[in-house]
Amino acid sequence: xxxxxxxxxxxxxxxxxxxxxxxxxxxxxxxxxxxxxxxxxxxxxxxxxxxxxxxxxxxxxxxxxxxxxxxxxxxxxxxxxxxxxxxxxxxxxxxxxxxxxxxxxxxxxxxxxxxxxxxxxxxxxxxxxxxxxxxxxxxxxxxxxxxxxxxxxxxxxxxxxxxxxxxxxxxxxxxxxxxxxxxxxxxxxxxxxxxxxxxxxxxxxxxxxxxxxxxxxxxxxxxxxxxxxxxxxxxxxxxxxxxxxxxxxxxxxxxxxxxxxxxxxxxxxxxxxxxxxxxxxxxxxxxxxxxxxxxxxxxxxxxxxxxxxxxxxxxxxxxxxxxxxxxxxxxxxxxxxxxxxxxxxxxxxxxxxxxxxxxxxxxxxxxxxxxxxxxxxxxxxxxxxxxxxxxxxxxxxxxxxxxxxxxxxxxxxxxxxxxxxxxxxxxxxxxxxxxxxxxxxxxxxxxxxxxxxxxxxxxxxxxxxxxxxxxxxxxxxxxxxxxxxxxxxxxxxxxxxxxxxxxxxxxxxxxxxxxxxxxxxxxxxxxxxxxxxxxxxxxxxxxxxxxxxxxxxxxxxxxxxxxxxxxxxxxxxxxxxxxxxxxxxxxxxxxxxxxxxxxxxxxxxxxxxxxxxxxxxxxxxxxxxxxxxxxxxxxxxxxxxxxxxxxxxxxxxxxxxxxxxxxxxxxxxxxxxxxxxxxxxxxxxxxxxxxxxxxxxxxxxxxxxxxxxxxxxxxxxxxxxxxxxxxxxxxxxxxxxxxxxxxxxxxxxxxxxxxxxxxxxxxxxxxxxxxxxxxxxxxxxxxxxxxxxxxxxxxxxxxxxxxxxxxxxxxxxxxxxxxxxxxxxxxxxxxxxxxxxxxxxxxxxxxxxxxxxxxxxxxxxxxxxxxxxxxxxxxxxxxxxxxxxxxxxxxxxxxxxxxxxxxxxxxxxxxxxxxxxxxx
Numbered sequence: 001x002x003x004x005x006x007x008x009x010x011x012x013x014x015x016x017x018x019x020x021x022x023x024x025x026x027x028x029x030x031x032x033x034x035x036x037x038x039x040x041x042x043x044x045x046x047x048x049x050x051x052x053x054x055x056x057x058x059x060x061x062x063x064x065x066x067x068x069x070x071x072x073x074x075x076x077x078x079x080x081x082x083x084x085x086x087x088x089x090x091x092x093x094x095x096x097x098x099x100x101x102x103x104x105x106x107x108x109x110x111x112x113x114x115x116x117x118x119x120x121x122x123x124x125x126x127x128x129x130x131x132x133x134x135x136x137x138x139x140x141x142x143x144x145x146x147x148x149x150x151x152x153x154x155x156x157x158x159x160x161x162x163x164x165x166x167x168x169x170x171x172x173x174x175x176x177x178x179x180x181x182x183x184x185x186x187x188x189x190x191x192x193x194x195x196x197x198x199x200x201x202x203x204x205x206x207x208x209x210x211x212x213x214x215x216x217x218x219x220x221x222x223x224x225x226x227x228x229x230x231x232x233x234x235x236x237x238x239x240x241x242x243x244x245x246x247x248x249x250x251x252x253x254x255x256x257x258x259x260x261x262x263x264x265x266x267x268x269x270x271x272x273x274x275x276x277x278x279x280x281x282x283x284x285x286x287x288x289x290x291x292x293x294x295x296x297x298x299x300x301x302x303x304x305x306x307x308x309x310x311x312x313x314x315x316x317x318x319x320x321x322x323x324x325x326x327x328x329x330x331x332x333x334x335x336x337x338x339x340x341x342x343x344x345x346x347x348x349x350x351x352x353x354x355x356x357x358x359x360x361x362x363x364x365x366x367x368x369x370x371x372x373x374x375x376x377x378x379x380x381x382x383x384x385x386x387x388x389x390x391x392x393x394x395x396x397x398x399x400x401x402x403x404x405x406x407x408x409x410x411x412x413x414x415x416x417x418x419x420x421x422x423x424x425x426x427x428x429x430x431x432x433x434x435x436x437x438x439x440x441x442x443x444x445x446x447x448x449x450x451x452x453x454x455x456x457x458x459x460x461x462x463x464x465x466x467x468x469x470x471x472x473x474x475x476x477x478x479x480x481x482x483x484x485x486x487x488x489x490x491x492x493x494x495x496x497x498x499x500x501x502x503x504x505x506x507x508x509x510x511x512x513x514x515x516x517x518x519x520x521x522x523x524x525x526x527x528x529x530x531x532x533x534x535x536x537x538x539x540x541x542x543x544x545x546x547x548x549x550x551x552x553x554x555x556x557x558x559x560x561x562x563x564x565x566x567x568x569x570x571x572x573x574x575x576x577x578x579x580x581x582x583x584x585x586x587x588x589x590x591x592x593x594x595x596x597x598x599x600x601x602x603x604x605x606x607x608x609x610x611x612x613x614x615x616x617x618x619x620x621x622x623x624x625x626x627x628x629x630x631x632x633x634x635x636x637x638x639x640x641x642x643x644x645x646x647x648x649x650x651x652x653x654x655x656x657x658x659x660x661x662x663x664x665x666x667x668x669x670x671x672x673x674x675x676x677x678x679x680x681x682x683x684x685x686x687x688x689x690x691x692x693x694x695x696x697x698x699x700x701x702x703x704x705x706x707x708x709x710x711x712x713x714x715x716x717x718x719x720x721x722x723x724x725x726x727x728x729x730x731x732x733x734x735x736x737x738x739x740x741x742x743x744x745x746x747x748x749x750x751x752x753x754x755x756x757x758x759x760x761x762x763x764x765x766x767x768x769x770x771x772x773x774x775x776x777x778x779x780x781x782x783x784x785x786x787x788x789x790x791x792x793x794x795x796x797x798x799x800x801x802x803x804x805x806x807x808x809x810x811x812x813x814x815x816x817x818x819x820x821x822x823x824x825x826x827x828x829x830x831x832x833x834x835x836x837x838x839x840x841x842x843x844x845x846x847x848x849x850x851x852x853x854x855x856x857x858x859x860x861x862x863x864x865x866x867x868x869x870x871x872x873x874x875x876x877x878x879x880x881x882x883x884x885x886x887x888x889x890x891x892x893x894x895x896x897x898x899x900x901x902x903x904x905x906x907x908x909x910x911x912x913x914x915x916x917x918x919x920x
Contacts, residue, residue, distance in 0.1 A: 001572055003518040004225045004261075005031065006038040008198050011223075013042065020047040023195045025058045030329055030509075031199065031516040033502045055200070055207065056172070062186055062210070063178035065170040071466075071489050073171050074100055075474040080159040084152060094482035104171065106541050107157055111173030112204040114180060115550050121154035124546065153541075176206035183213050195220035199516035201568075202241045202561045205551070208249075215251045224257075225516065227264040227571050229604065230564075237563035264567070265604060269575045272527075272596050274582040274611040279314050281525050281579045284612065286318030288523060288577055289506070299325060303507040303519040305569060307526030309333055315508065315525075325505025329513045331495030334463070339456045340491060342370040343432065347487065350421045350428065351480040356397040357418060359390050365417055374442055375410055382407045413438065425483040429468050436461050455496065463490055511565050521575040524566070527593045528580045532566060533559040566595050582611060624657050626913040633909050635664045640782075640907065643774055643789035646840035649899075652906060653836070654829040657915035659906075664913075683809035685721045685743050686862060687770075687793065690750075690807065692717060694769045694794065702764040702796075707751050714751075718743050746809065746862040753865055767802070768795040773844040779900050782907055788899075792841045795851070803869070804842045804857035808834075811863035818873040822894050826902045834859060838872050839895045842887050854886040 002010075012019060019039060026032055032052040039050075053061070060067055068076070077100050078093055110120060128150040164170050170178065195214050200222070203211070214220035230239030231246070246257045275281045285304060292302060306312060312332060319326065334340060345368065349361045365371060366383035375383040386406045390398065400418045404411045416435050421428040440457050443450040467487060471477045477486065507519065511532070529535060536555045538544065547554050570576050580592045599607050626632065652659035661667045693710045722740060758764065774789040794805040816834045819825055825832050825839075838857040845851045858871040871885045905911050 093476040108173035198223040237560040238567040282314030301520040327500040328498040330510040334494040623915040643787035660913040765797040802855040812861035
């Protein structure tokens with residue numbers, strides 16, 4: 001395969017041009033590197049390198065203006081806006097920048113296409129006058145302000161462009177317009193220069209006039225990179241622009257339109273592959289590269305073209321290890337490096353100038369990889385201590401002074417991170433720069449290699465220096481919100497460039513970087529509707545029909561541009577792999593691009609289509625099994641002597657591995673801050689409140705007077721226990737207030753239930769409240785002490801029948817406290833855990849001779865109070881409708897058998913702790 005660039009150079013040699021005297025103008029800088037490479041392979045003796053410029057560089061040279069960055073242009077436009085707007089009507093820079101970005105884009109398009117400013121701005125104003133209520137005798141302020149904006153557009157443009165031209169600066173469109181104005185002078189002083197334009201396709205009006213002017217005066221030659229299949233097809237978008245040029249340029253009325261190739265129709269291997277998710281595409285690209293390079297294929301003939309820039313890092317991580325040479329031309333967007341997320345967090349917590357910080361924001365900043373190492377000490381990490389303090393004290397909001405109290409050695413660092421920015425960009429920039437220096441100092445003192453992290457810091461330091469310079473020069477940044485918007489604007493345009501040999505190895509690039517370049521094997525990702533092409537986006541103040549009338553580009557032209565780039569990649573390629581995302585997404589992905597459908601409909605090439613998933617290593621989900629070593633058995637013996645609680649035994653029934661972690665290893669579940677009051681906290685408040693109410697009545701009969709007094713004290717009692725359990729967390733607003741009210745309602749409803757029971761003539765005598773019980777259990781074959789312990793919520797006498805009562809703040813149905821088969825009691829947690837617990841309490845009370853059988857045992861569910869006291873029951877069979885609700889010696893003897901079996905299993909050295917598969 002001879003590339004397009006090389007074929008152009010061969011043609012120029014045949015025409016006896018001195019290559020060193022030519023001026024090459026290319027669509028991109030990247031193409032210039034390849035031009036030099038091909039030039040070196042054609043010359044037989046050393047020559048001076050010819051002048052090689054991108055189209056933007058050439059036009060900038062022609063105009064005599066310096067191209068300003070977009071952020072500077074925003075400030076300059078704001079200066080013009082202030083001049084033209086009455087002081088009382090002026091918007092802040094923050095508000096202005098949100099709509100001014102679109103205005104700049106429109107100015108740019110108007111100038112690039114050489115549209116008469118008077119015509120288009122007056123026309124837009126007239127349209128808005130017609131479309132609104134301006135003919136009404138009385139216009140509202142909204143209508144007046146809206147129409148005033150459109151009237152001012154022309155003035156904004158004139159003042160803004162005059163200001164830029166005086167300083168010899170401009171935006172891209174203005175530079176193009178000035179270049180056209182200077183073209184005649186340039187031609188007169190060209191001194192026979194020969195310009196070679198190659199690889200162009202879509203040209204704006206200014207570019208078109210410049211090239212035509214040079215062609216007309218025999219100062220240029222143009223080489224199109226277009227295929228016969230596209231230009232001869234009157235409806236094919238890939239040839240739309242070149243057909244326009246061939247038809248409309250006067251030059252081609254007398255001169256032949258050369259350089260129409262016929263490569264696209266040559267045999268090609270094309271595959272269209274649907275893969276779910278972006279990461280799936282990245283992994284599959286890795287697989288493809290592994291297969292393609294298995295036989296040492298020339299890597300420089302392979303290009304990976306990424307439709308979406310966020311795919312870059314996953315692709316780099318998926319490249320086979322044997323591919324050591326690669327060249328990344330698109331650069332890593334700075335917004336994707338870890339440090340960007342840290343400063344994003346910092347801006348977000350400071351932009352509203354809070355006096356207290358939300359605990360999640362604090363934990364997010366302190367735990368960030370960029371900051372965490374700064375808190376290292378010989379004894380550990382201070383940030384861990386601060387996070388532990390927040391969790392332990394259930395602190396939802398915390399101020400700087402409270403944070404500083406948690407450390408003696410890092411107060412200055414806490415101040416750098418959390419001292420108020422006072423809504424002052426100058427303060428913010430100073431603190432951010434100091435943080436960068438602190439991070440650099442930490443890396444410098446560390447002996448490990450941190451070259452990549454230092455590169456990140458350098459780029460962010462440069463970015464913040466730019467912000468300082470902008471703030472000093474223009475002084476319009478008056479808030480953190482405004483600073484953040486400019487920070488994001490700079491961040492989005494900055495990239496971290498990769499070092500590599502541009503002419504060797506695998507080439508990874510974006511679609512625009514592929515212009516003029518040719519590869520034998522091409523892998524294109526994200527070929528989905530909304531990405532390639534991008535579809536109907538119209539980020540402009542100029543209506544669609546006005547753009548059509550003035551020959552301004554719309555989404556149709558944009559689609560034609562990407563159609564050309566897509567097909568041009570296929571033009572000389574031999575192997576093409578087109579990847580698209582099959583995952584359905586509301587915004588993008590899921591629908592393959594129309595380009596793929598077009599390839600199939602054209603039927604020039606057979607497209608092999610498939611839906612695949614990348615090879616993912618199968619990870620066996622083996623259930624954890626812990627062997628009971630002598631050390632584990634020793635821990636089990638210690639636990640047995642200390643005592644098993646009913647909840648610990650039901651935890652074992654649910655999942656032995658959880659029992660092992662919690663009771664044998666002593667690992668507690670991570671306790672997060674209760675931002676909203678948790679269910680267990682609610683349950684504890686209810687239990688503790690009822691304990692305080694009923695404890696003084698032990699040994700006495702309950703009266704209606706007692707219960708009425710409890711009702712009047714409910715709010716104070718609930719408040720007391722919430723304050724004790726919830727620490728500094730507030731419960732005076734939001735969800736917590738609702739939960740606080742629910743706790744009161746539960747207790748009040750329960751007291752009302754008791755009152756109704758007494759009114760119905762029932763006698764209730766309180767025998768015990770929150771009684772701590774512990775018993776010894778002798779088990780044959782186990783020669784070490786075993787205890788069972790627990791706290792019984794309430795024991796009372798109801799019309800002479802003793803009841804063991806367990807409170808549950810959640811919902812429990814009647815079916816959860818009845819059993820059919822005793823052997824299932826210790827195997828099915830979901831069905832029988834509640835029955836197991838109440839039987840444990842009854843069993844302990846019997847063994848301690850504190851009750852006389854028969855008795856009743858059961859649950860009062862505060863979410864199911866309508867059912868009253870849910871009594872334990874034993875059904876004779878699964879089909880029986882009656883159940884025995886009295887607990888007798890026989891009942892507890894049967895329970896004792898199952899209880900001892902369970903404890904023997906826990907203590908048996910031959911029965912390991914095996915994880916159970918639980919429903920998620």
